[in-house]
Amino acid sequence: MGFFTMLWATLCLPFLFLCLKTAFSSSLHASSFSTTHLCSQEEAAALLQFKTSFSINSTVYNPSLCEIVYDIKANYSKTESWKEGIDCCSWDGVSCDNVTGHVINLDLSCNLLSGTFPSNSTLFLLKNLQSLNLAFNDFRLSKIPPEISQFTRLKHLDISSSQFSGQVPVEIAHLPKLVSLNLSNLFTFDSNFFDLDSSHKLILETTTLRNLVQNLSEVRELVLCGVNMGSVNPCFFMNLSSSLTTLYLLNTVLRGNFPNSILRFPNLKTFGLSGNENLTIDLPSSNWSSPLQHLNLSPMDCGGRLPESIGDLKSLQYLSLSCNLEGSIPASIDASRFWKLWYLDLSYNLLNGTMPPWIFTLPLLEILRLNHNQLEGQINQFQQNSLEELNLSNNRLQGSIPNSISNLVNLSYLDLSSNHFCDLLVSDMFSLQNLESIILSNNNLSLRDNVDANLTLPKLTYFDLSSCNLSEFPNFLRHSDGLQSLLLSKSSIHGNIPKWIWEKDDLRVLDLSHNNLGGKIPNYLPKSLSVLNLQGNNFDGTIPFWFTESCELENLNLHGNQMDGLLPRSLVNCSMLEVLDVGNNNINDTFPHWLESLPQLQVLVLRSNKFHGFVDSTKEGPSFPNLRILDLSSNYFVGALPIRYIENFNAMMDTHSDDSFPEYMTMSNGSYQYSLVVIIKGLEYELQGILTILTSIDLSENKFGGEIPDVIGKLNSLKGLNLSHNNLTGPISQSLGNLTNLEWLDLSSNELVGEIPDELLSLTQLSKLNLSNNHLVGRIPKGKQFNTFGNDSYEGNLRLCGFPLSKSCDGIGKLPSSFQEKDESWRFGWRVVALGYGCGVVFGLLMGYHVFRTGKPKWFVSLFDGRLSQSRRKTRKARRVVPRRS
Template sequence: MGIFTMLSITLCLPFFFLCLKTAFSSSLHLCSHEEAAALLQFKTSFPINYTVCPPDYSKTESWKEGIDCCSWDGVSCDNVTGHVIALDLSDDCLSGTFPSNSTLFLLKNLKSLNLSFNDFRLSKIPPEISQFTRLKHLDICYSEFSGQFPAEIAHLSKLVSLNLSNLFSFESDTVVVSSLGNLILETTTLRNLVQNLSEVRELVLSGVNMTSVNPRFFINLSSSLTTLDLRYIQLRGNFPNSIFRFPNLKNFYLSGSFGERNLTIDLPSSNWSSPLQQLYLSVMDCGRRLPESIGDLKSLQYLHLHCNFEGSIPASIGNLRQLTSLYLSNNQFSGPIPASIEADMFSALQNLETIFLSYNNLSLRMNVNANFTLPKLTDVSFSSCNLSEFPNFIRHSNSLQSLVLSKNRIHGNIPEWICEKDHLQILDLSHNNLSGKIPNCLPKSLSVLNLQANYFNGNIPFGFPERCVLRNLNLHGNQMDGLLPRSLVNCSMLEVLDVGNNSIQDTFPHWLESLPELQVLVLRSNKFHGSVQSTKESPSFPKLRVLDLSSNDFLGPLPLQYMENFKAMMDSHGQDGSLEYMMVAPGGNSYQYSLVVTLKGHDYELQGILTAFSSIHLSNNMFEGEIPDVIGKLSSLKGLNLSHNNLTGHIPPSLGNLTNLEWLDLSSNELAGKIPDELVSLTQLSVLNLSNNHLVGRIPQGSQFNTFENGSYEGNLGLCGVPLSKSCDGIGTPPSSFQEKDELWRFGWRVVVLGYGCGVVFGLLMGYLVFRTGKPKWFVSLFDGRPSQSGRKMRKARRLVPRRS
């Protein structure tokens, strides 16, 4: 053995013994038998449902007896003692009631616990959670806990981060949607929590019900706080603006209740000493004007203000050189910004990635001296900003993903440089004065193309590529003609196709049956013709929820074969009141789909399509034959309109199964027989029109039928009973006393219908319009028959009722 070899061994021996000692030490500190047993017992409390959870998805699947629990997925142990100190079971398919005697509470050494995104089925948060005296990180957001927070949670004094968020929400340019969870935080618990969390840095309470809490308690928060998230917490009163002087606060989110402005906060006119990086204030009163001092927040990267501000946008916004996201939509900012200030303000924001200024009273120019570029820009939304031209500074933003310029006065053609935006996913130019032909060179990356309510003419471009990723194509309300391009079958992800109110002349596009994701098909007010019968025996349109073929020249029987396969319309499980909308969200910015619906003969544009919304509109065609019974199986239907056709036979009693129905129009047909008593079970019905048929007998009474007036039944000479003056006893006009009682009864029900018959669709429409206008004038206009402007054009007159131009 040489000297060199001996020297090498001598030098390596210490490292060898160190490794041996470490391995030996580790073997002595495996997960304890008691803690492993506690975890295995906890696992048995939540058996995995493999119908909703893929195999091997849950972390607890790796938990096996006889294997060191420190090696299990989601389990972390102390390297020295072997105690379990961290447990991460987030998004783990845990489903079931959380027991108060859970063996999880035996893990006394836990420092981090994450149970977020599970389903504990509205369990109460056990008071035993206070036994985790060493806990520093607790995250139980979106886990379906309910009830009041136990007072014992304030004993977790070592917490550094606490996430109790229980909120589903999203905001877009047109609507704010929030769905509060079931957790309640009362005054005493919050006061103790705030006072005891002396080391907390991150506190997330969004969506928690704090109706009884006084906002002043938040003054006592730890000065070490870096993040405070209080979105949609139902606070009332004045929030202390001393929060803006917290020395370490980087992220602050605060918003009031949807539809209310009972929460106020006064923005400082100077001395914003906190190093804010993200500031979110929404649906609340922040004062009339945004102070120029906002420009003092030099570290600000994200600014979202939705506070009904008036006046001008402060020029000091241009001082926020670190800003990446600027959201000032849905305020009352007004007036033209001087061209020089406008250019200087925006050109300075070279890090800007998203800019939202929609729905103010601004008059943006964006072209005068607008020779600057914003190279990092990805998302632009300038809806309703009085623009007359395309903003020139966008031209060289090569990373652009979303461009929304709807509801402006932009005229002319779509500029050629749009075709060069290879990353563009959303293009919304709806409700402008654009004209000419739609260019065939639009990016192949588009997910949404909304050109509704313009003056485009000619054929729809035929060049939809084989791997088309389009999910929403809306050409409603233009002057398009020719055929519907068959290349649309290449868009296998297409969810919404709306070509209504054009001059397209074609037969029913049976080939759309092959689109597996199609949910909304609108062909209304065109020149489609022929029968609407399936050419396939296999199921077609399985996900279709909205079908509008109205005001065309379709003939023959109603499309029975299609109706038998409308599986999505037969599923009423989505009728639970949840506010889920069809949307896309590239880069995290949501874009929701819109839809024009017809109520009482007028068009209304819904700024959002609920995933639970279903309707069939086949009016103003030449369909004939009987109404098929299978319609009664479409249990999720909100609206059914078969009016102005040549339908014969009786009204099927099976329509009484459509318990989610909110409007039913069978007027101007050749229907005969009695009105089925089964229709009384339609307790959500708020619009009924059976006029101009050959119906006979007594009008059913009870429930919603007590709210409908003469117009629902006129033109049926054989009908009798309330609300008609014709009695069913053959005597003639009822006595005057009966008439007075009947008028009083119907007047009372006109009031009741406000809250009783609106249902989900009218409720959401009311919420949106009240939110946008602050007034309930929509209800008056709706029932006076005043339609919204949706770009509808005059169509040829035939045997139909006159249409609005």
């Protein structure tokens, strides 16, 4: 899952549950109705026939999710109780009218049904049906049958997350008694709960929506999350009945300005628009709906300031506004008016000023998110103990961390990272038995262990004190057996890694990068370790051969140590490995061809070691198909450029990459964002997030020879290509003109000859070009990006002419006759040299980089310095972040 998807999920997951857990009270517990009359044989036969239309598949939904939404705990099918000879009114999920015996309610939610939904289903014979719930089944992208209009008495319809697809039929607007309608399509049947990429399978067009609004005069609850309404004008929603109580339109591709008059509807209690990035709404300055309890506009665009009038919402329980708000938090909001509030999220805005004191006194507040704003000043002491999540990260808060945090006995998630806190923390502060995550990184904090306290944190799984002043390991963590992520990078820790860290078998992420740690890495690792980041330390010796067949590593980063010896071949057992960075060490080995079999490998950095020999593949077939970043620079590789590998770099051939919404490489569960040291345009950067659109090849400072192969022109998603400081000969390949996404190209300090091909004018994204110190001749191409490059892009090529050089070209680009004679003589000499190379002559290597002087590429500025929020709730706890009903 990418960064923006993760951000959307972090902000909106609680509201997604609310999307499903709406007041479909008549259908959620249909089987609870008592019956005194036998159902008709015709209706019983219709239900049995419907049952035979589907198979039972225990994998079609997530059981924990159904438990959260529908209070269904057992993983079984209700239709198993449907048998001939038994009154159908006693079947699970079926309830009947006490007088007539007609089936009036059918609840088959989370029923494990799998198969296509027939348009002639016998279900439509149940003419008296008033409530139908088919949520969380798998109807395999069936169309919603138009015959649904036959349920003329239907009041409640829930077919959410059941894998319907296609256009919502206009006939659904012919249900005159419909009170609640849920067509949500966000959740899938895997362990991820929901999948934004696979939503929008259902399409609601303008005509259908217009009929819905006009005909369903009784509708009170309308839930359309994940339904594609990209062609709909938001103004149509103005005509909904003023009796509306619930409207959820999360992630619906709506665009334009949504009418804020809905927020004045007299009966509106719940309203959500989040996940519609092209949708805006102006918050009303007055006359809000007084019964409003749940409001979610995160993330989208509200703009402007948070109006004072929001303080009139005395019934508010859930407020989430991450929508570009600015200014200070209004004084009209206070604890007396918002005393029912249990969820407050004003994160990712531009709010400034200090935190208002009423926030620290809200008696029922469980979730507080004010992260990613511009708040300043100190934090008051907390006067309530109901908080379960506290996130004030990425602000300008300062001073000490209040010791009243130790009184928040229900606290499970604490994030105060990236502020200006200056404090000496005592380990006793964290003696909270429910704490699962502690994130205090990027502050001026130090820590003192209380040696007299027997501190145990039984639920702690995530601990991050990176970029603090620790000087030593927090030993109180030795008793936290459930620890899964330990992040202590850039914390001035010295010495050896204590043995107790290596003994934590549930540990998945260990980031101790950029400290003063030394010694040797032990021959054993926690079995479940997925990320090991030890870059920027002083570890020495060989890399241990501890990669067994059960290896779960996804990221191994040993960059910038003193490791020597060979690269262990046992790494081939790490089939999930995505990033391998052993750059800037003393490893003495040949190219690790055996890594080409790793199916997930995307980043391979062997820079600045003593690797030597030939690089190209020794076998036929796919190799490194997912590799996006390859850095072999500053080694001793020889021979031609690796043509066979280049032919298989499929991930660098994607012409459909989208720079508008970049994603970041993360650990498979999204709890850790990878970092990487890269050379971009000749300058070294440590990226705190690796964009999936970043594709680059750096083979500089080796002894590669021969010509630049034409096949390299197939890598049309490349952002950067550096082949400098080698022995490359021949002309610049015209195929480089196909690299239309290229932003930097360095071919300097080689033996290249001939003219600069005009095809390079196609590189309209190119912002850095270095062709210096070769034997290029002729006229420099004119126009487009070439008009922006300076003399340093071409210096050391005495036979080049034209802008920006002071040497002009005669006529239409021919060199003066004196230059032509010298050039022909030089060309003859080059042919002799080429023949010599074919016999084994290798030219000397020009050492050192030619450093570029300009800034970062256009997409680089969007990098975030920080880590993705980890999943903060286990499934069993997700129920408590579902907005409650009054």
